[in-house]
Amino acid sequence: AQKVTQAQTEISVVEKEDVTLDCVYETRDTTYYLFWYKQPPSGELVFLIRRNSFDEQNEISGRYSWNFQKSTSSFNFTITASQVVDSAVYFCALSGPNAGGTSYGKLTFGQGTILTVHP
Amino acid sequence: NAGVTQTPKFQVLKTGQSMTLQCAQDMNHEYMSWYRQDPGMGLRLIHYSVGAGITDQGEVPNGYNVSRSTTEDFPLRLLSAAPSQTSVYFCASSYLRTETPYEQYFGPGTRLTVT
Numbered sequence: 001a002q003k004v005t006q007a008q009t010e011i012s013v014v015e016k017e018d019v020t021l022d023c024v025y026e027t028r029d030t031t032y033y034l035f036w037y038k039q040p041p042s043g044e045l046v047f048l049i050r051r052n053s054f055d056e057q058n059e060i061s062g063r064y065s066w067n068f069q070k071s072t073s074s075f076n077f078t079i080t081a082s083q084v085v086d087s088a089v090y091f092c093a094l095s096g097p098n099a100g101g102t103s104y105g106k107l108t109f110g111q112g113t114i115l116t117v118h119p
Numbered sequence: 120n121a122g123v124t125q126t127p128k129f130q131v132l133k134t135g136q137s138m139t140l141q142c143a144q145d146m147n148h149e150y151m152s153w154y155r156q157d158p159g160m161g162l163r164l165i166h167y168s169v170g171a172g173i174t175d176q177g178e179v180p181n182g183y184n185v186s187r188s189t190t191e192d193f194p195l196r197l198l199s200a201a202p203s204q205t206s207v208y209f210c211a212s213s214y215l216r217t218e219t220p221y222e223q224y225f226g227p228g229t230r231l232t233v234t
Contacts, residue, residue: 004161009159031218033219033220035222037225042227043207043227043228044225044226044227044228045162045209045211045225046225047222047223047224050220050222052219091161091162093162095220097218097219097220106164106167106177107162107164107220107223109154109161109162109163110161111159111160111161112161
């Protein structure tokens with residue numbers, strides 16, 4: 001069975017601080033995919049990144065960066081110089097490959113981390 | 120493109136009533152799914168479909184039915200509403216073309232309260 005744990009329920013920071021959101025996962029698949037989604041106060045989920053299990057390179061996109069460590073089953077997300085607009089719920093999610101049967105596109109989500117950035 | 124649309128945005132039901140949550144997408148996505156979001160539990164998969172005429176159960180399917188007669192539409196039916204079904208419901212869709220799962224596009228959600 002797959003499991004995603006986001007141990008931080010809520011994080012509160014002041015603008016311009018850096019913040020890291022933790023994500024730990026469990027899976028028996030040898031090939032798997034990790035995602036981060038953002039849910040702003042408007043409610044819709046917005047895709048941020050997908051990473052496959054064979055690619056352990058860290059990724060940077062503007063103020064966002066992701067640190068994938070297979071050895072510790074973690075896929076952490078860092079926001080540098082946070083801004084008020086970063087306030088949202090952030091979800092880490094895990095999927096197996098589209099290999100037929102019951103594994104098509106089934107995302108397992110973590111509980112989410114509520115990030116509040118104060119001005 | 121409208122993306123993924125859901126109606127209604129809000130709904131209040133009495134215990135035992137039935138209703139259908141509508142979901143439509145205009146991106147020609149093969150894969151569509153329904154999730155429910157409850158506080159502290161993330162999103163959980165209810166049902167999903169890999170194409171017209173093909174549906175399957177997710178993690179929490181009890182009390183819900185789905186059908187997929189067209190590529191665009193994927194309605195979720197509550198057969199006999201219960202207070203435990205009070206939740207926010209999200210519909211999502213994505214391409215399903217390779218072994219690599221594509222990102223899913225989510226609708227705006229339906230907030231359902233069952234009294």
